[in-house]
Amino acid sequence: MSPILRPDRVLALALLGLAVGVSTPAAAQPDAAKLYADNCATCHHEARTGGQGPALLPVSLGRIRKTEVVATIRDGRPATQMEGWKDKLSEDEIQALAAFVLTEPKVQPSWTFADIVASRETHPDPVVTKPMWTADPLNITVVVEGGDHHVTILDGDSYEPITRFPSRYALHGGPKFTSDGRYVFFGSRDGWISKYDLWTLTVTAEVRAGLNMRNIALSSDGRWVAAANYLPSTLALFSADDLSPVKVLDVADEKGAPSRVSAVYQAPERKSFVAALKDVGEIWEVSTQGPAPSFEPRRIAVDEPIDDFFFDQGYRHLLGASRDGDKAVVVRLEDGKTVATLPLPGMPHLGSGISFTHHGKRVIAAPHLKEGKISVIDPESWTVIDTITTSGPGFFLRSHEKTPYIWADAMMGRQKDGMQIIDKETLKVSRVLTPTPGKIAAHTEFDRSGRHAFVSVWEMDGELVVYDAETFDVVKRLPMKKPVGKYNVFNKITFSEGTSH
Ligand code: HEC
The missing domain is CATH 2.130.10.10 (YVTN repeat-like/Quinoprotein amine dehydrogenase)
Structure with a gap:
């Protein structure tokens, strides 16, 4: 018995047909989330925060163009664990995966104090009173090789490599040395801080400060390391001794609007860390004075967020570039006043x-x-x-x-x-x-x-x-x-x- 087709039913059926038609067309849209979970999560983590392979989040891939992401998935990266997928996945699936990793996750992955603590590893380093090699210890040059994520330690007089070792993925921001030149700290894009003993050629401690990090700084007394993070929006502080975390500051302006941290530097004359905030009109200064600093930030108000900065020789002023890239402001650190504005068109790289x-x-x-x-x-x-x-x-x-x-x-x-x-x-x-x-x-x-x-x-x-x-x-x-x-x-x-x- 055929049902009597009422106009409203016809419409409903048509809509149903349309809906079904969209969700299961003949040439099915690849299910990127499933493809990712089945093929990629083992190395890049189910939350895309990285593991054996790097984090695959828009914030991490931001500088890499989509075509390069597609090419990496299709062809792999020679001499790495990242093999090409062109024989296992269709071009549509590869495209869908590229779009997937370049899309913000529904829930931003978190990285808590407990995660930081759990990530930390220390390695005993041999007890020595001088370097285990004979070059001039102050003329050593550390070379970061981004191509295959290695570091070469070079004798600065003979230009002979003393050693070459694998680093964390994509080191950036410049390594920081202790004042005696013995230890060097590296920061990686995916948030790892590594402490390396140049004398014994050993990584002595590592910790993951965040999921996406911009750079690190070492305090002038060599006791603290600060990490500027994009994800989560934090400024994380560690003991330089063994990289144990001491405090994580959730970065937000006075009204509570959160902000990524673009960069952190030490200001030796002021015995402080100074941090540039990407999204709010504040600069933070965190004092490292005293045996147990509170690390409470001092907020310095600026008209616009400052991305990038430079200090004058005595660290009395900070020259900061605005995001629109056509000027720089000069902030006197003592009283936090903006004392000058300079026209610097064409994206100054301070x-x-x-x-x-x-x-x-x-x-x-x-x-x-x-x-x-x-x-x-x-x-x-x-x-x-x-x-x-x-x-x-x-x-x-x-x-x-x-x-x-x-x-x-x-x-x-x-x-x-x-x-x-x-x-x-x-x-x-x-x-x-x-x-x-x-x-x-x-x-x-x-x-x-x-x-x-x-x-x-x-x-x-x-x-x-x-x-x-x-x-x-x-x-x-x-x-x-x-x-x-x-x-x-x-x-x-x-x-x-x-x-x-
Ligand atoms: C066996 C481990 C492994 C698997 C499985 C794996 N990858 Fe990778 N992937 C890596 C490693 C390691 C790198 C870093 C290669 C290098 O040093 O350049 C990488 C790099 C990448 C990059 C470049 C990231 C960047 O920041 O430059 C992309 C994109 C990527 N993988 C996507 C995928 C996708 C999509 C899948 C699943 C189809 C996948 N990977 C499966 C290990 C893996």
């Missing part, structure tokens, strides 16, 4: 600013990420006294007390293979070095004497090119896997004016 002596006066230089320009700033009048025109926007600047030049890359421009040598007196590019034609040249570091400069050929099959900083002759070439950063112990612990901190 985090890699340096100071140097120009006509007998100390000035500050900062590159711009969007323009082939370097701004030179007088920290007394807080005015831009000159703008150096370069062959393209660059990321890093380096100099040294003992050299008359600044070395600036142009890696964000069209002539990526050139390293520009800028005269500190004329403020002009006096020559351009090309370490390897056609390959990206970036990031210079000097040895402790300033006589030699190390330049990265920033490629998977890259190199570290050692230059004589006076004659500009190539002294040595060492193969390296994308050497993203190099750090000389002496220049770092003496706060050399030519390096960013």
Whole structure:
């Protein structure tokens, strides 16, 4: 018996048909969540927070383009656990997985104090009274090889590697050294802090401070480590001794609006940590004075969130770049007042600013990420006294007390293979070095004497090119896997004016 079809029923059936049609079409939409759980979660964690493989969250993958995510899933990464999936998954499934890992999870994964505690590992390090090798301990250069996540410890005189060891995934923000040059702390994108003993070549402690971290800082007395996190929005504090957590600050402005932390630095003259907050108009200063600091933040109000900053030589002022990338504000730390605003169009990158002596006066230089320009700033009048025109926007600047030049890359421009040598007196590019034609040249570091400069050929099959900083002759070439950063112990612990901190 056929039912009498009433108009409302017809509509309901039609709608039902439509709904069914959407959810189970003939060529089914891949169920990305299930594909992920079945194939990827073992290494990347069911909450995508990482494990054997890195975290796969938008905040972590933010800098990587979708095409690269797709290519990684399809083809894998050579010589790693990440194999290609093109033989096991269809192109649709690969695309769906890429979209899935680039989508915010419904519930943001959490990382509590208890998780931090549980993540910590310590390893006994041999008892020694001097380094287990013979190089000059203060002329050691630590090279972070981003290509395959390794660190090379280099003898700064012979340029011979002392050791090379696997690091956590994607170290960034620059390692921090204890003032005696013995220990170095690394921070990784996925929130790991590793403490490494250069004398015994041992990782002595590790802890996961957060799920996505920006950088770390070591207090001037060497007792505390601070970690700036994006996820969760925290500033986490640890004992530098064994990396045991001491306090985690949930970062939010006075009204309670949460904020990611863009960066944290130590201000040695002030015995404090200073943190840039990404989403709210505050800068935080956390005192590290006294035997048991309370780590209560001092809130410094600013008109707009500050992403990135630089201190003047005495750490009296902070120069901060605003997010819209066209100006910088100068905040006097003593009273928290904004004392000047500087026009700095083209995304100033203050985090890699340096100071140097120009006509007998100390000035500050900062590159711009969007323009082939370097701004030179007088920290007394807080005015831009000159703008150096370069062959393209660059990321890093380096100099040294003992050299008359600044070395600036142009890696964000069209002539990526050139390293520009800028005269500190004329403020002009006096020559351009090309370490390897056609390959990206970036990031210079000097040895402790300033006589030699190390330049990265920033490629998977890259190199570290050692230059004589006076004659500009190539002294040595060492193969390296994308050497993203190099750090000389002496220049770092003496706060050399030519390096960013
Ligand atoms: C056997 C462990 C393992 C499995 C299973 C695995 N991966 Fe990976 N994956 C890794 C490792 C290790 C890396 C880091 C490779 C490197 O060093 O570049 C990685 C890297 C990645 C990256 C690049 C992340 C970045 O930040 O650069 C993506 C994307 C990725 N995997 C997606 C997936 C997806 C999707 C699946 C499931 C189809 C999957 N992976 C399965 C281990 C694994």
